[in-house]
Amino acid sequence: MLVPENLKYQKTDEWVKVEDGIATIGITDYAQDSLSDVVFVEFEIDVDDEVKVGDSLATIESVKAAAEVVFPVSGKVIEVNQTIVDTPEILNESPYTEGWLVKVQVSDESELEKLMDAPAYDAYCQDR
Amino acid sequence: MFTPHTKHDVEVMLESIGVGKIEDLFQEIPAQFRYPDLNLPPRLTEMEAAAELESIASANATTKELLSFLGAGAYDHYIPAAVDNLLQRGEFYTAYTPYQPEISQGTLQAIFEFQSLICKLTGMDVSNASHYDGATAAAEAVILAYGHFRNKRKKVLVSRAVNPQYRQVIRTYMQAETTLQIIGDDPETGIEPDMQKFIAKIDHDTALVMVQYPDFFGRIIDYTQLIETAHQFGALVAVAVNPTAMGLLTPPGEIGADIAFGEGQSLGIPLSYGGPYLGFFAVKDALLRKLAGRLVGETVDADGKLAYVLTLTAREQHIRREKASSNICSNQGLMTLAATIYMSLLGKHGFQQVANLCYQKAHFAADQLSGIDGFSLVDEWTPFFHEFMVKCDEPVEEVLEHLLQHNILGGYDLGQDYPELKNHLLLAVTEKIKREDIEYLCAVLQEENHG
Amino acid sequence: MAEPTIFDLSVAGRKGITFPKADVPETALPKGFVRGKLQLPEMSEMEVVRHFTSISQKNYAIDLGFYPLGSCTMKYNPKINEAVSRLSGFAAAHPHQPADSVQGNLYLMYSLQEMLKEIAGFAAVTLQPAAGAHGELVGTLIIHKYHKDRGDHQRTRILIPDSAHGTNPASSAMLGFEVVPLPSDSRGNVDLEALKGLCDDRLAGLMFTNPNTLGLFDENVCEVVKTVHEAGGLVYGDGANMNALLGVFRPGDVGIDILHFNLHKTFSTPHGGGGPGSGPVAVAKHLVDYLPDPLVGIVEEGDEENAPLYGFIHPAKSIGRIKSFNGHFGMHVRAFTYISMLGKEGLRDVAEKAVLNANYMQQKLKGTYTLPYDRRCMHEFVLEGFWKDVPGIHALDIAKRLMDYDFHPPTNYFPLIVHEALMIEPTETETKETLDRFVEAMQKIAEEARTNPELLHDAPHNTPVRRCDELKAAKDLVLCCYVGDDWPGEIV
Structure with a gap:
């Protein structure tokens, strides 16, 4: 299972990467693996929405399961990856790269401190 | 009667379990509440029950005599004789929901054909496997539209010429949504066939516009302008349809409806004092993922043979639980079969x-x-x-x-x-x-x- | 070979039925509203009959064999039910007929309400809900309106045990309630300490299935109800498992406030391949005024010479109408017939034999399969469908292999709190010989899992189709027969 070093993680299996105040958010390799083949992604937000930690971001459906993705940081949505909607299998193939979900203008970077780093998330997944 | 156990069976089974008598199996039920003395009429044999039910039925004067x-x-x-004859096949009516496709192809194929017939009849792209009746289908249309705009559009316009029971059920279902307004069916807006007062109410806050075709009074109204206006404001349009009229009239799909639904009782289902009936529900492709209820799709089995399965089940309550858009679990399985046979015969x-x-x-x-x-x-x-x-x-x-x-x-x-x-x-x-x-x-x- | 669809079988010009020619002068069709095309199949009556007979034979059904689906109560559906529900006095009655022309129907509905009240110990019953999930919606609407009328607006939480059916949280969410999962304790009961911790002034109610989906009777039922009531909440009983309690225990007696029945589980109305169900709801005295509008009642008392006059009554604080007309009346006729034939002795016999059958099978199977909650069960029990020493075998494989032995598999992967669950409900209508044959098949499968696991992985082998590609179904969506624009359908 892949857990890239440079990302932060949330318990509900989202990853986040912040560069210049912009957070890119996606789901982890662990999440895509436990969902198995993703067939549908529905975003629960639009560009320009103000969001808080824990708000619903998207719903991801596979053949046998559905998972809710929630925001790991607060801020304003600036971009939504529409490619995912047409080709949801990207989430299984490359969850950390082409499979990103949204970009957010972060309003409070201190929130990042509450997230796990890679070793902590790795250990958390091993325990499940 | 319906329990086959002989005295000997019971003895052997109890011995195997390791208890002396059947009552011992119920020890976990609080003693003071165990074995209530039920006040029910004395039991009847089948022969007596048949006579009793005949007698009750004969206290009605129905459309047969009147x-x-x-x-x-x-x-x-009129319902062709073959409809009920086929419905009475135990393979159909004593089967459960087709969760195991390998041994449910009969039910699954019938639903797949039902979905196809409803699409052809209404001119829509996708039909689900049914709702309870026309009224609950109307409520599901409102839920769909409200959810489609993520509860941001706060108005649902329902014409006063929509079946009054549909309007009542919509209000019952939506009573907890205090910020949602269900309007347009007041006496002031009225039932004028030109619909001008009603159309004037459509705005950017409107999630759904619901009309009936033919309307509750049987009138065939031209909804072209209404649908155009609704779409200009980005609202969805749901049309309640009388399926029999679809043998003659331009289907709602061709006049731009986003949702077509209705009461399917006319499709080979007896009046039966109000139920069970059949709510059909179809949408344009763009709303496919918002459809509640069951859907049957085509696929292949391990040998590459054509097969049918329940699909997109991740939308449903047994997987999404509180995140599901609807709590619907059963559909009107046997009633969809009746409608499918009826439409095939006609x-x-x-x-x-x-x-x-x-x-x-x-x-x-x-x-x-x-x-x-x-x-x-x-x-x-x-x-x-x-x-x-x-x-x-x-x-x-x-x-x-x-x-x-x-x-x-x-x-x-x-x-x-x-x-x-x-x-x-x-x-x-x-x-x-x-x-x-x-x-x-x-x-x-x-x-x-x-x- | 796959059976063609009705559209494949269609040949332009064939007719299944014709109607008499119009006996009235012709009126012109409405201009601008007439459709140009109607693409419906064209088949003879015999072809239609053969088609549906042929596909029916690809179904498994109670009339064909043992159907031990947990929580579904797949008992035998008596044929008399079908016969009487088709009597024209019932089947040809229009729902808008004046009450005095349908006194038979109203009497039957009134009597069924009375019977269900008596069986479960409640003050009133509505027959309007169309199914169990619809009954749950009625229940949560009542909980919502009850608190709202009392000004208890802060009561927004519904507690739902982790073993509950998925419709419970979905129904609660439809009313905007916050769903709070309630853990089970090591005996499979509701965890009382956790319950007490969640009982505050935010509590609207608890949705409580007893016996629960593990088939276990909650021994603390009185304590659970008392705790919720003391916190000001209502207890909703999911009556899916009433088959275990008929004539043995009445949920209303311990203070449960609301309960739905599943006529298609407990009272022998057919499942119909996924409906129609029927989900009457019973309530305690303090909630009678909230029931859906209308109810059937006596509008004029009878005397020695005249029968009472039955009609519709309107509860004062009703949540409103929940469905067109009067509920699934055809199912009411069947359930009424069934209860009439059982009486109180017969009802108790049903529960006793259902529980006897389940305990017998549990005892026979628990050596071969792991029984996670090893105690007396009620009408069903849950096994684990895997073995630690047999990697790669899942509950699904066992379920599919059972089909090769001509059995319907048990419910699998539910309840969610048991890993790889196999949930078995034999019902009271099965013979000991059938149970023994099923047990034998389950034992053989356990052996095959070790000696020839491929038999399980590839199962089923003898069914009309084999395992289906669900990923393909979901990705390459095909939801109706392909009927192109060139398919005939011109209206002439």
């Missing part, structure tokens, strides 16, 4: 013929009735399908009572739901009504006038 012009949401159509010709007969006979009846003193046709310049409104000079209760004395169910008293339509009757005419039946109705009404 000449019926009742409609208003449920219609007395086919293109039969379906057209029934629709045409309903239309012709209803117009003859309307024409004859309007010639009787004390009765006048309402909205006589608006086209109608197989139901029409008649205004009575006499109190409608007295007219209906008089007709019933002559073994006629004279129609539906619209004053019950519409104060402005006091002493108005809604009459339905199906293919089962003969010319002489209509003439008899008119003769009895004449007699009322002069009697």
Whole structure:
């Protein structure tokens, strides 16, 4: 299972990467693996929405399961990856790269401190 | 009777479990509440039960004995004998929901064919495997639209000419959504066939516009302008459809509806005092993922053979639990089968013929009735399908009572739901009504006038 | 070979039925509203009959064999039910007929309401809900309106045990309630300490299935109800498992406030391949006024010479109408017939034999399969469908292999709190011989899992189709027969 070093993680299996105040958010390799083949992604937000930690971001459906993705940081949505909607299998193939979900203008970077780093998330997944 | 255990079976089974008597299996139930003494009538044998039920049934006078012009949401159509004969196959009616596709291909294929027929009939792209009835399908349309705009659009416009029971059920379902307004069916907006006051209410805060086609009064309204306006404001349009009328009329899919739904009782399902019936529900492709309820799709099995399965199940309650858009679990499985067999038997010709007969006979009846003193046709310049409104000079209760004395169910008293339509009757005419039946109705009404 | 669809079988010009020609003068069709095309199949009656007979034979059904689906109560559906529900006095009655022309129907509905009240110990019953999930919606609407009327607007939480059916949280969410999962304790009961911790003034109610989906009777039922009531909440009983309690225990007696029945589980109305169900709801005295509008009642008392007059009554604080007309009346006729034939002795016999059958099978199977909650069960029990020493075998494989032995598999992967669950409900109508044959098949499968696991992985082998590609179904969506624009359908 892949857990890239440079990302932060949330318990509900989202990853986040912040560069210049912009957070890119996606789901982890662990999440895509436990969902198995993703067939549908529905975003629960639009560009320009103000969001808080824990708000619903998207719903991801596979053949046998559905998972809710929630925001790991607060801020304003600036971009939504529409490619995912047409080709949801990207989430299984490359969850950390082409499979990103949204970009957010972060309003409070201190929130990042509450997230796990890679070793902590790795250990958390091993325990499940 | 329905438990096959011999005394010997029970003894052997109890011994295997390791208890002395059956009562020992219920020790976990608090003793003071165990074995209540139920006050129920003494049990009947099958022979006695059959006689008892015959006796209860015979206390009714139904559309079999009476000449019926009742409609208003449920219609007395002829059901070909093959429909019920096939429904009574135990393979169909004693099966469960087709969760195990390997041994449920019969049910699954029938639903797949049902979905196809509903799409063809309504001109829509995707149909689900059904809702409980027309009214609950109406409520599901509202839930779909409200959710589609993520609860941001706060208005649902429902025409006053939509079946009053549908409107009641919508309000029951949505009562906890305090910020959602369900409007447009007030007496002020009214039931004028040009719909101008209603259309004027559509705005950017409107999630859904709901109309009926033909409407509750049987009228065939031109919804072109209404649908255009709704779409200009980005709202969805749901059209409640009488499926029989689809043998004749341009389907809602062709006039731009986003959702078509309705009561499927007319499709081979007996009146049965109101149920079980069938709610059908179809949408354009863009709303496919928002559909509640079950869907059957085509696939292949391990040998590459064509097979059907329940698909997109991740939308449903057993997986999403509190995140599901609807709590619907069962559908009207056996009723969809009845409708599928009915539509297959009638086919293109039969379906057209029934629709045409309903239309012709209803117009003859309307024409004859309007010639009787004390009765006048309402909205006589608006086209109608197989139901029409008649205004009575006499109190409608007295007219209906008089007709019933002559073994006629004279129609539906619209004053019950519409104060402005006091002493108005809604009459339905199906293919089962003969010319002489209509003439008899008119003769009895004449007699009322002069009697 | 796959059976063609009705559209494949269609040949332009064939007719299944014709109707008499119009006997009235012709009226012109409405201009601008007439459709140009109607693409419906064209088949003869015999072809239609053969088609549906042929596909029916690809179904498994109670009439064909043992159907031990947990929580579904797949008992035998007596044929008399089908016969009487088709009597024209019932089947040809229009729902808008005046009450005095349908006294038989109203009497039957009234009597069924009375019977269900008596069986479960409640003050009133509505027959309007169309299914169990619809009954749950009625229940949550009542909970919502009850608190709202009392000004208890802060009561927004519904507690739902982790073993509950998925419709419970979905129904609660439809009313905007916050769904709070309630853990089970080591005996499979509701965890009382956790319950007490969640009982505050935010509590609207608890949705409680007893016996629960593990088939276990909650021994603390009185304590659970008392705790919720003391916190001001209502207890909703999910009656899916009433089959275990008929004539043995009445949920109303311990203070449960609301309960739905599943006529298609407990009272022998057919499942119909996924409906129609029927889900009457019973309530305690303090909630009678909230029931859906209308109810069937006595509007004029009878005397020695005259029967009472039955009609519709309107509860004062009703949540409103929940469905068109009067509920699934055809199912009411069947359930009424069934209860009439059982009486109180017969009802108790049903529960006793259902529980006897389940305990017998549990005892026979618990050596071969792991029984996670090893205690007396009620009408069903849950096994684990895997073995630690047999990697790669899942509950699904066992379920599919059972089909090769001509059995319907048990419910699998539910309840969610048991890993790889196999949930078995034999019902009271099965013979000991059938149970023994099923046990034998389960034992053989356990052996095969070790000696020839491929038999399980590839199962089923003898069914009309084999395992289906669900990923393909979901990705390459095909949801109706392909009927192109060139398919005939011109209206002439």
